Amino acid sequence: MGKLIVVACGAGINTSTIAEDMIRERLDAEGLEDVTVKRILMADIDGYVGQMNLIVSMMKIYREFDVPQVKGMPFLIGTMDEKQALLDEIVELIRA
Amino acid sequence: MDFVNTAVAWFLGLGSTVMVPIILIVLGLVFRAGLSKSIRGGVTTGVGLAGLFLVVDLIIAALQPATQALADRLGVSLALVDVNWADAGIAWGWPGVAGVILGIIVVNLILVVLKLQKTIWTDVWSYWHGSALGGFVWGLTGNVTYGVIGAVVYLTLGAWMSDLTAKRYQEFNEMPGIGVPCGTTVQASLFAIPVMWVIDRIPGLKDWDASPEGLRKTFGLVGEPVILGAVLGIIIGIAAGYNVQGILALGMQVATMMLILPRMVSIIAEGLIPITQSVVMFMRERFKDRELFVAVDCAVLLGHPAVMASAVILFPLSVLLAAVLPGVEMLPIASLAVIPFWAGAVVPYTRGNVVKTVIVLLLFSIPFMYFSTLTAGEHTAAFASMGQFTEQIEAGTQLASWDMGGDPLGFIILGIYKLLGLSVL
Numbered sequence: 001m002g003k004l005i006v007v008a009c010g011a012g013i014n015t016s017t018i019a020e021d022m023i024r025e026r027l028d029a030e031g032l033e034d035v036t037v038k039r040i041l042m043a044d045i046d047g048y049v050g051q052m053n054l055i056v057s058m059m060k061i062y063r064e065f066d067v068p069q070v071k072g073m074p075f076l077i078g079t080m081d082e083k084q085a086l087l088d089e090i091v092e093l094i095r096a
Numbered sequence: 097m098d099f100v101n102t103a104v105a106w107f108l109g110l111g112s113t114v115m116v117p118i119i120l121i122v123l124g125l126v127f128r129a130g131l132s133k134s135i136r137g138g139v140t141t142g143v144g145l146a147g148l149f150l151v152v153d154l155i156i157a158a159l160q161p162a163t164q165a166l167a168d169r170l171g172v173s174l175a176l177v178d179v180n181w182a183d184a185g186i187a188w189g190w191p192g193v194a195g196v197i198l199g200i201i202v203v204n205l206i207l208v209v210l211k212l213q214k215t216i217w218t219d220v221w222s223y224w225h226g227s228a229l230g231g232f233v234w235g236l237t238g239n240v241t242y243g244v245i246g247a248v249v250y251l252t253l254g255a256w257m258s259d260l261t262a263k264r265y266q267e268f269n270e271m272p273g274i275g276v277p278c279g280t281t282v283q284a285s286l287f288a289i290p291v292m293w294v295i296d297r298i299p300g301l302k303d304w305d306a307s308p309e310g311l312r313k314t315f316g317l318v319g320e321p322v323i324l325g326a327v328l329g330i331i332i333g334i335a336a337g338y339n340v341q342g343i344l345a346l347g348m349q350v351a352t353m354m355l356i357l358p359r360m361v362s363i364i365a366e367g368l369i370p371i372t373q374s375v376v377m378f379m380r381e382r383f384k385d386r387e388l389f390v391a392v393d394c395a396v397l398l399g400h401p402a403v404m405a406s407a408v409i410l411f412p413l414s415v416l417l418a419a420v421l422p423g424v425e426m427l428p429i430a431s432l433a434v435i436p437f438w439a440g441a442v443v444p445y446t447r448g449n450v451v452k453t454v455i456v457l458l459l460f461s462i463p464f465m466y467f468s469t470l471t472a473g474e475h476t477a478a479f480a481s482m483g484q485f486t487e488q489i490e491a492g493t494q495l496a497s498w499d500m501g502g503d504p505l506g507f508i509i510l511g512i513y514k515l516l517g518l519s520v521l
Binding site: 042061 | 218269320365372377384390392393398403404
């Protein structure tokens with residue numbers, strides 16, 4: 001059964017694309033081929049409840065879901081070390 | 097020299113969908129993004145541009161006759177076609193785009209090193225606001241260098257505005273270290289400060305609010321771009337006196353535009369990722385030990401529930417306002433898409449109050465309505481100079497938008513070029 005990471009942002013134009021790109025690259029390197037990364041609008045997130053296993057959000061979320069959420073801001077503004085740390089955390093959460 | 101001129105003319109003659117990928121691939125290599133990533137990015141952005149122009153063709157074909165019929169029927173002048181984010185096509189497709197990218201990075205680096213500026217311009221995508229203005233200046237003056245200067249000035253002023261607003265954004269959205277220098281968005285924040293000062297001194301208004309969650313649930317469907325587009329298309333069709341078939345067709349065409357236009361814009365943005373990541377790395381590694389604001393896209397401000405709640409109220413109100421204000425010649429349709437971004441910039445100042453956000457932004461939209469009308473000439477000239485939509489433009493179609501055509505700061509910069517007597521229109 002494959003897993004789903006949703007990358008949520010406000011417009012689905014720019015910020016989530018950057019995060020999606022980096023996560024996908026890392027998952028490929030880890031050989032986690034059954035994990036799907038999907039970029040979504042925050043407004044559409046209810047449609048993914050029950051399917052998603054992890055939320056990476058590019059903005060502040062004002063709600064709780066039954067799956068873990070991580071803040072994706074370091075993908076936009078972080079140094080190389082901060083990005084690696086966040087990717088490590090994502091890989092660990094999706095493997096769990 | 098003749099050879100150089102011929103080569104430049106040949107290159108510009110390739111058209112933006114060929115020229116831009118080449119420019120971006122070269123820039124990607126300059127910023128050491130890697131060959132395969134640079135090629136993929138450049139070609140992707142070219143595809144996004146080509147797609148964007150296809151969608152705008154569709155918008156013009158559907159909306160030009162409809163707004164014309166509407167205007168004739170109501171006896172008002174609403175002849176301009178709203179293309180809004182098609183301006184991103186000017187931004188990434190006009191001949192000065194490479195100059196804008198390199199120019200703002202150099203100017204920003206100098207100002208940050210001299211400690212005159214705290215925001216580092218890492219969000220390459222958002223250069224588009226300045227670059228589109230540069231394209232307008234080019235359309236106005238016929239001169240690429242003037243366009244690049246106008247664009248770099250606009251983006252530099254944007255970074256200073258970001259310095260003024262960054263702390264509030266960071267605190268309200270819990271995002272330490274960010275800044276948002278995006279064009280019209282950051283101006284909405286600065287506009288909100290004095291308006292809020294007045295509102296908070298009016299008894300009754302001071303404590304009035306509406307529940308964002310309730311509004312979102314009630315009007316939620318209309319807040320979705322496709323539904324909003326369909327509803328607007330149907331209303332315009334009815335007002336224009338179309339038959340049922342025509343009304344429904346226009347509803348679907350506007351719905352298509354509302355969904356597909358931002359999608360095309362997102363493809364353009366996707367292609368810029370390799371360059372963006374290189375620029376972020378370059379700037380962050382160099383200024384590790386100083387407190388700086390790292391530029392991010394205004395989309396990060398959209399999280400608060402009051403943002404969409406305010407937007408769904410503002411959509412119909414601003415269309416009505418544009419229809420009744422004398423002298424406004426563009427009915428906002430595609431341009432409505434920018435309202436949530438403005439709301440994102442204003443809610444940190446209204447503390448998430450929906451009523452106050454709506455008041456601030458309804459006032460803020462008025463100059464956009466007039467400026468978009470007043471800049472339609474250079475806006476259309478920029479598209480024409482790029483060789484886009486030439487048939488429609490020769491047939492008399494005029495293109496306008498709020499973002500960037502209605503931008504107040506951009507309007508002032510264009511005005512300066514006009515005052516200097518540099519207009520060739």
